[in-house]
Amino acid sequence: MANDGQKEKVGDDTPTENGKHIDLDVEEDNCNEETRNKNHGGKDVGQEGGIPKKSDRSEYYNEDDLQPLFSLQDMPILAAKKDVQKRGQKMIPAVPQHGETKEHSHRPSWEAERQRRWRLGVVGFGGMDFQVVVLAGGTSKELIPLVSKEVPKALLPVANRPVLSYVLELLEQSNLKDLIVVVEGEDAALRVGGWISSAYVDRLHVEVAAVPEDVGTAGALRAIGHHLTAHDILVVSGDLVCDVPPGAVAAAHRRHDAVVTAMLCSARVSGPSESGSAGGKDKAKKPGRYNIIGLDPTQQFLLFIAAGVEVEKDIRVQKSILRAVGQMEIRADLMDAHLYAFKRSVLQEILDQKETFQSLRQDVLPYLVRSQLRSELSLHGVQSEENGNDKVASQDNKVSLSQLLTNSSTPSFHELYAVGPNGSAPVPRKTHKCCVYIASKNKFCARLNSIQAFSDINRDVIGDASHLSGYSFSAHNNIIHPSAVLGSKTTVGPQCMLGEGSQMGDKCSVKRSVIGRHCRIGSNVKVVSSVIMNHVSIGDGCSIQGSVICSNVQLQDRVVLKDCQVGAGFVVSAGSEYKGESLARKEKCQPQ
Template sequence: MGPQCQAVLLAGGAGASLFPLNHTGNPLALFPVANQPLITYALHTLEQAGVVDVLVVCLGEATAAKVMAWVKNKYSGKLRLKARSVPEDCESADALKAVAEDITAQTFIVMSVDLVTDVCLEAMLAVHFLRNATVTVLLSQRRVSPASETKLGKAPKDVEYVGLDGESRRLVFFRPSPEARRNIKLPMGTLLRQGCLSIRTDLQDNHLYILDRSALALLQAKPALANIKQDLIPYLVRHQHSSGKAASAVRPDSGGPAANGQHESTGSLAATESMEQITLACNYMSMSHSAAALDDSAPGTSYCAAYVAGPEQYCARTVNLQSFSEVNREVVNLELAARLGVQAQPNAKHDNFVDESVQIGSKSTAASGCMVGPGTTLGDKCSIKRSVLGAMCKLGSNVKIINSVLMDSVVVHDGCHLQNCIVCTGAQLQERVSLRDCQVGPGFTVSEGAEHREEVLAKAQQQRRSTDAKT
């Protein structure tokens, strides 16, 4: 692995954005993905890179206690894990400040527990050391959501504006998920120095960073830098270069200096494309700007490196219910599962993961790309497609499950149909229930014959309905 480094795993808290999965207080790090805790994927990535010491940072003492209980009772890997709790409202950079005394290495990795990836972290570390970088950021192709698409002429929604040099080696501009705005301002000194700069909206930051210890010192010196992605990385990118003398403003859509002859310190990129990628050929060095224009624009001491994952590499985060469901189904691909460290034994003949203890009734099928956990029983004429079922589930007859995730000990009675659903541990669906695009909380019972579309069904809602009925 080269020079020794340690890792800081940001394990989060109760996963509030994934309600009702967190209804029983189970930490985000222990949510099941392909029937194993989410944290196991991050630990596998770190272990594969030869990391030994991992500091697991949890939001709140209760989360830290549950994670360490899992480590003590369930974890059997080679990593040395130590958990620290920080206040529940702590942001990512503030969390690093809070545990700074435990970060002793000159180089350290910061990784979010909700990232599932097969990127070779050892290769990313090599890039970081070879470039003597202050920070190296893992970027990958943006996972496209239909909700993020916009009409032609409108700024893309929920994208990150990433500026890379001509060889995509250096991160020279970073604006994470800005609100809709008509213009993105670029430092003119950066444009002049780079010669060729690509501003892209088809990349996403994955919350995996390799940092030099100087970045930690910077955080301690600047309390306003509270969030790694929103504050620290943009700060480091901006301060790679000192602010230069004012240069002629060049607009990408005009191809030359501003027509009015005024001088500005920034160029302005009109963010009006709805394409997946906005590539800006900024060959400004060929213009008539003399070297004198760069007198005070000497690069700073930091170097922000970009590590762009290839299209064949997997990077996904379980940041909401939709992505949680997608990742569950995607990792149950035999080839990908092997790279990610999925612990279940594959059934190569049927291209799926069906535990040998599963009881399958007459004319029931579990298609390729499915996972069925140990002790689960399928009644007659059941059909399971592109879904993940946990351990000890019980399915009656004529049950159809498509694109769904069922956690442990779920009971589904005869004639139920589920599509694009998440059903949490211990939930029960009585006969002839029909659910589409729903989430069912832990221990919730769905009444016989009920039909629900795009609903969250949890005990909190059930209690409110009971109270409303009484009043």
């Protein structure tokens, strides 16, 4: 390995199958940015001079391109359901259809295999194949009433852009343009696919897979398992908004030959909201549930992880891990970004054997961490031979301590444990590595997994993280669309956004808020720290603070809302006052 002060441009000369390069500019010795004491002058993927490189977004951010978010009358994905490729995106069945022959019944030619791998989004990272899967979710219960059948989670607006666009653009900037996007529910998949094919025509090649609702992240990958063919899988949550290059995670994964590498980021000041927070009528304050993470002294290997309800239990770590590593650093200031690199053979083995596993974060990742020094996984796709209770190993598999130290100046505790004290183990113990990539504290990283997170991310993307928005801010540090109309003595403060075609009456005030397209706002209206979506009508004298107003809502005169969420199409009668409420129309039951 290189010294701490050195950098190696990994994979810079390695072309992908279409002749383009995957840019991986990362530290060779220690990939975790947090462990560096100073900047060595390197640049992240997609950056120049330390400032994120912005592509020409004028066409992408045209308001007409975003119309499919709420109006999907032209559904190009419908034809794609029949596996007819259209505008660079199509639907793929999540499970084999009845009567289909098995995909691997005949060994394909290399050219046919190359075309198939290209079609399924297999790309190269410095000589290792990676397949990119984006888990876009469906209509998350934690986000009701913001989400609905018409607006699934992936299409919730962040600074008047669908949240999914932030992940897709992050991947595009790393030259990862062939993706599988997994959506829960067929209706949601149709809407997400329709928007992708409209907004990313000629830019990305996306396969949209519809899986059953509420299957969880592990269940979603299990459902598309027969489409996963690469050596490694890069799994990204569709609700992730960040500026950390995924190539750095892939490089760390490759360097350590890990079975899993997880990206960790600094926890948000307001709390990671891993289990969601909901405002609404649940006014009782609940204790924050942070991740409890144990790291080795080099901060490269994951020794322990607890999330959700597990955080409230006693921390128990295997003695074997503590003995092997010597000491463990406990961290409660990091969040799991839900960006993982997995060794495909291991991931599929776990998903097949552990049918009850539903969550990558709560089931798969802790299982891998717990078992890393007593691994029973077939890491190379071949089960170890057994003869009764005695494991048989060939002479070639025996590794001495001296050989290990010769090949690596800093062997990991996994490797030292495998050969035993002074190389005394008669047969190398079977281990696997669980790694982490810790993003620098100056990077932005958040997940839209709760109503509070939705509000926070919207404010951040037009505030301190405005470089992610893709928009040019005015001299007043705000964004007012040229077609928007402001009345007399109306002010739109810094860190605010006013969308296309929206109109505001006289003597209105907007502070730290996002207002969508084609809204009609009366006179003497105050909007503070709120998100107002499209086609909202607000009467005179209304006051809106810390609230989220969904599309097509009507607020009649003199309505007062504080810390509320108003679902799509709801009408709030004149003079009403609500605090901490969730207002939404009741779903009509479908006739049997």
